[in-house]
Amino acid sequence: MPDYGIDAAVDITSVVCPVTFVKTKVAIEELDDGQILLVRMNDGEPIQNVPRSLKDEGHEILKLIDNKDGTYNLIVRKRESGG
Amino acid sequence: MAFSDEQLERYSRNIILKEIGVKGQKRLMDAKVLIIGAGGLGAPAALYLAAAGVGTIGVADADAVDLSNLQRQIIHATPDVGRPKVQSAREKMEAINPEITVKACHEFVNAGNIMALIEGYDFIIDGTDNFPAKFLINDACVIARKPFSHAGIIRFQGQLMTYVPGEGPCYRCVFVSPPPPDAVPTCSQAGVIGAMAGVIGSLQAMEAVKFITHAGKLLTGELLTYDALSMEFRRIKLPSRRDCAVCGAEPSIAAPFDYAAPVCEGIII
Numbered sequence: 001m002p003d004y005g006i007d008a009a010v011d012i013t014s015v016v017c018p019v020t021f022v023k024t025k026v027a028i029e030e031l032d033d034g035q036i037l038l039v040r041m042n043d044g045e046p047i048q049n050v051p052r053s054l055k056d057e058g059h060e061i062l063k064l065i066d067n068k069d070g071t072y073n074l075i076v077r078k079r080e081s082g083g
Numbered sequence: 084m085a086f087s088d089e090q091l092e093r094y095s096r097n098i099i100l101k102e103i104g105v106k107g108q109k110r111l112m113d114a115k116v117l118i119i120g121a122g123g124l125g126a127p128a129a130l131y132l133a134a135a136g137v138g139t140i141g142v143a144d145a146d147a148v149d150l151s152n153l154q155r156q157i158i159h160a161t162p163d164v165g166r167p168k169v170q171s172a173r174e175k176m177e178a179i180n181p182e183i184t185v186k187a188c189h190e191f192v193n194a195g196n197i198m199a200l201i202e203g204y205d206f207i208i209d210g211t212d213n214f215p216a217k218f219l220i221n222d223a224c225v226i227a228r229k230p231f232s233h234a235g236i237i238r239f240q241g242q243l244m245t246y247v248p249g250e251g252p253c254y255r256c257v258f259v260s261p262p263p264p265d266a267v268p269t270c271s272q273a274g275v276i277g278a279m280a281g282v283i284g285s286l287q288a289m290e291a292v293k294f295i296t297h298a299g300k301l302l303t304g305e306l307l308t309y310d311a312l313s314m315e316f317r318r319i320k321l322p323s324r325r326d327c328a329v330c331g332a333e334p335s336i337a338a339p340f341d342y343a344a345p346v347c348e349g350i351i352i
Contacts, residue, residue: 022095026086029105057101066345 125210125279155277214261251304
């Protein structure tokens with residue numbers, strides 16, 4: 001797959017809202033600015049909310065990959081201004 | 084330090100906030116806040132700060148819980164009547180959040196112990212009920228360069244101000260010295276509605292959270308007044324006084340001192 005170098009990955013398929021986004025936030029805050037995170041999430045509520053919340057915080061959504069097993073891989077680049 | 088799954092869940096509503104996030108939650112967990120007075124103002128402040136995960140919370144109060152306190156001091160319950168307030172408060176705070184450390188100080192705060200008491204804390208909440216204590220806390224915090232939240236409540240009115248060294252006036256800049264003992268109604272005459280303590284004490288907790296997490300703008304250089312009957316909040320801009328006796332250019336107060344203790348509280352907390 002990767003057109004992108006993945007710097008870290010987090011799996012949020014075992015948790016539900018709001019811990020889905022919380023775990024994603026924890027993972028992305030550990031990265032340096034501009035680094036890339038892969039988030040594996042379930043279809044449904046996480047897909048609707050997690051990418052939107054990341055975008056709201058200024059991170060860049062690069063790609064959403066359908067794993068064809070009810071989960072998705074979201075590729076996101078951490079925003080440059082920190083956070 | 085990594086968060087446990089339980090911590091992520093407990094603090095999820097904090098961490099989700101853009102202005103708090105993981106960094107802000109860690110700051111809260113590393114923070115030390117001292118609450119002077121476990122009464123009307125201190126009660127909601129202590130509960131909210133404990134719930135938010137402020138790592139170390141000191142609570143200083145010499146009093147025991149009285150039946151007449153329960154109308155507003157929501158950290159105490161009927162079975163606590165007669166028990167030290169700091170003990171009652173610590174139990175409730177630890178029940179809400181067993182992760183935090185509560186340091187109970189069962190002492191009357193005075194000029195002799197206040198410098199040692201505030202040492203090591205990042206932020207102080209003045210939840211006291213009388214003018215001498217308010218001036219004492221102000222002077223000690225200015226001298227020790229500690230930020231603090233001032234508040235006072237009476238009847239249906241409340242006021243609030245935040246002091247941060249070098250960022251606006253201190254309490255003494257605004258009020259100079261305590262009013263004459265007969266100028267303000269005593270506790271047996273004035274009364275206060277319990278929810279007023281909840282509103283203003285919660286605002287004090289909010290200022291502490293904002294200071295710790297660096298979120299938003301603090302209430303420095305301004306006095307916020309709240310009149311519940313007219314439902315009016317006002318923000319009054321206040322300058323520092325260059326001739327302030329404690330924070331001015333040539334301060335005459337070099338150490339905290341005690342004014343004569345009030346016969347009865349001027350402001351009910």
